[in-house]
Amino acid sequence: MCRYMRLAGILFMLAASAALLSPQRALADDEPAAAIPDDRARFSASFRFVGSSNEEAARRAAIDRGIDSLFFAIRGIARSRLSDGTKIDPWVAFSFDAEKIRIRLPSATHVSPANGTAVDYVSGSDHTKLTQRLSAGRVTQVFDAGEGKRMNEWVLSPDARMLKLTVTVSSPKLTRPVVYVLTYMRAQ
Numbered sequence: 001m002c003r004y005m006r007l008a009g010i011l012f013m014l015a016a017s018a019a020l021l022s023p024q025r026a027l028a029d030d031e032p033a034a035a036i037p038d039d040r041a042r043f044s045a046s047f048r049f050v051g052s053s054n055e056e057a058a059r060r061a062a063i064d065r066g067i068d069s070l071f072f073a074i075r076g077i078a079r080s081r082l083s084d085g086t087k088i089d090p091w092v093a094f095s096f097d098a099e100k101i102r103i104r105l106p107s108a109t110h111v112s113p114a115n116g117t118a119v120d121y122v123s124g125s126d127h128t129k130l131t132q133r134l135s136a137g138r139v140t141q142v143f144d145a146g147e148g149k150r151m152n153e154w155v156l157s158p159d160a161r162m163l164k165l166t167v168t169v170s171s172p173k174l175t176r177p178v179v180y181v182l183t184y185m186r187a188q
Contacts, residue, residue, distance in 0.1 A: 039134050042160040046093040047184035059086060059167075059180040066169070066178040078173075085150070086167060088182060092154075094139065101132040101139065103154075110141060118144070147171060161186045 063086070067078045093104040096114065103110040112119045112132045121130035121143065128143040141152040148171030155164045163184040170177040 039137060039156075040096040042137070042156055043094040043134070043139060043154075044096060045160075046091060046187040047163045048091045048187050049088055049182065050185040051088070051183040055180070055182050056088065059088070059182075062178045062180040066174040066176055069175040070173075082169065082178060086169065086178070086180075091187070092163075092165075092184060094154075096134070101134060103132070103139070103141065147173070 060083070063079055063082045066082065067075050070078055087107070089105040089107060091106065095102045095104070099114055100111055101114050108123060110121070110130060110132065112121075112130050114132070114134060116131050116133040118129040118131045121128050126145060128145045131142045131144075133140050137156050139152075139154040141150075141154075143150045148169065151168045151170075153166045153168075155166070157163070163186070165182040165184065166179065167182070168177050168179045
């Protein structure tokens, strides 16, 4: 019996050592600490819109799907408001410091703590809470206005040349969320 327990103990130690020392385990443990500086360097650039007219058409179709069950008299107002709030910016630039994420667009600059803490953000007469977070090759922005939200997910390609923006606008007033994707390329 003692010999079996010792053999079982040795097998357990080998299995535990293999699990703890495997390359996949080491990468998973090191990833959060190493990913942030690397992601900051990869994102720190300007990108220009390179999407086709198909992306603009998909944005308009997503808006139409989002408002399709609204009363016909307010559908035009909702379409206009959503269209104005989701215009395609011709370029975007990302920068980071130890505590802030800055996303600059022709229409506005979004600055917030890198830790995801919400800050007050005002655009025209719209007051929202803005959160921004960088992790795993993506920057996620959330604008929360109480009666609705907009989430921007900026995802870099593995070579950091292409940037995909997935926009999701949601509100209890919409039939379904407005979701569309835009493509940007790193500026030379």
